Amino acid sequence: MKALTVQPLTANSARLEDVPEPPESDGPVLVETLAVGVCGTDVEIVSGAYGWAPPGRDRLVLGHESLGRVLDAPAGAGVAAGDLVVGIVRRPDPVPCGNCAVGEWDFCRNGEYTERGIKARDGYCSERYRIEPDFVVKVDPGLGSSGVLLEPASVVAKAWEQVERIGGRAHFAPRRALVTGAGPIGLLAALVGVQKGLDVHVLDQVTSGPKPQLVAALGATYHTGAVKDAGDAPDVVIECTGVGALVFDAMEHVGPGGVVCLTGVSSGGRSLDVDAGMLNRSMVLENESVVGSVNANRRHYEAGADALAAADRNWLERVVSRRVPIDDWGAALERRPDDVKVVIELGH
Ligand code: BGC
Secondary structure, X not given: OEEEEEOOOOOOOOEEEEOOOOOHHHOOEEEEEEEEEEOHHHHHHHOOXXXXXXXXXXXEEOOOEEEEEEEEOOOOXXXXXXXXXXXXXXXXXXXXXXXXHOOOHHHOOOOOOEEEOOEEEOOOOEOEEEEOHHHEEEOOHHHHHHHHHHHHHHHHHHHHHHHHHHHOOOOOOOOEEEEEOOOHHHXXXXXXXXXXXXXXXXXXXXXXXXXXXXXXXXXXXXXOOOHHHOOOOOOEEEEOOOOHHHHHHHHHHOOOOOEEEEOOOOOOOOOOOOOHHHHHHHHHHOOOEEEEOOOOOHHHHHHXXXXXXXXXXXXXXXXXXXXXXXXXXXXXXXXOOOOOEEEEXXXX
């Protein structure tokens, strides 16, 4: 079968190749892959900056944002032939650490977790894959091809859960949310914020293309420019760019008792001039919090699935701005000006 593979930490090593059928050891549920989303992590892996091959191998099958149809599943698996499904990315570490032991593998403490398509486990960008019943999530058939947005939606669901849990340490009735970055994560974070009844503001750099309209279609407000110019102090910031200056601007401008949740992964190597004393002073005197959030556990996939099911289907279809057949995979890895979420299609 065809698979898009890469030699981790080797730039431009991606290629479409013929690989053996998925091994039974990956799990008893056999899935036909329909689509795989491309994100910044994939681009980083392809550039040679991130990723791990499975033990004893040189190459890794890419792809962690998936949508597939079950071809075969044993009785009691919770999914059956014909179901639309998404595979969970992370697997608990084998020790396991305290968090992995209770299904909170997104909080793995020893770093020995594995991730499909990223860290020491083949991903989903192959015509078929196998998976364990506990790591496959059913998608509302009404979502159709937009189900490929479930993995990013799970990351966003986790971020909002962190915000609410931290905010909930005292009376917390947030009204205003700022989302920095109008890529897929930012747009889905804005969607969830609107679903929660917040006044949502989204900050990005672009003035044209689909992003401003996608934000407006949610009933949120689109801004360009600086954080301080994006309206009154927010109660919640979901930072989705990983741009250092924006991270500190968000920390500086969040309102009293507010929570800043960082979801963007920066590359490092750049320094900033920050008035650390003033920042510390305002964070202490106003009980502000900053929290990092990565990955998602099964509960977050389920919350993400609910958020997608409650969203306007047409809006979700517009978030997927480009669909590229697997044979043309190189075009999917290019970044084009009007891209939001680019998806590689493997089946129908
Ligand atoms: C994925 C996460 C993963 C993270 C780090 C992100 O792109 O969505 O599931 O944990 O990369 O590898």
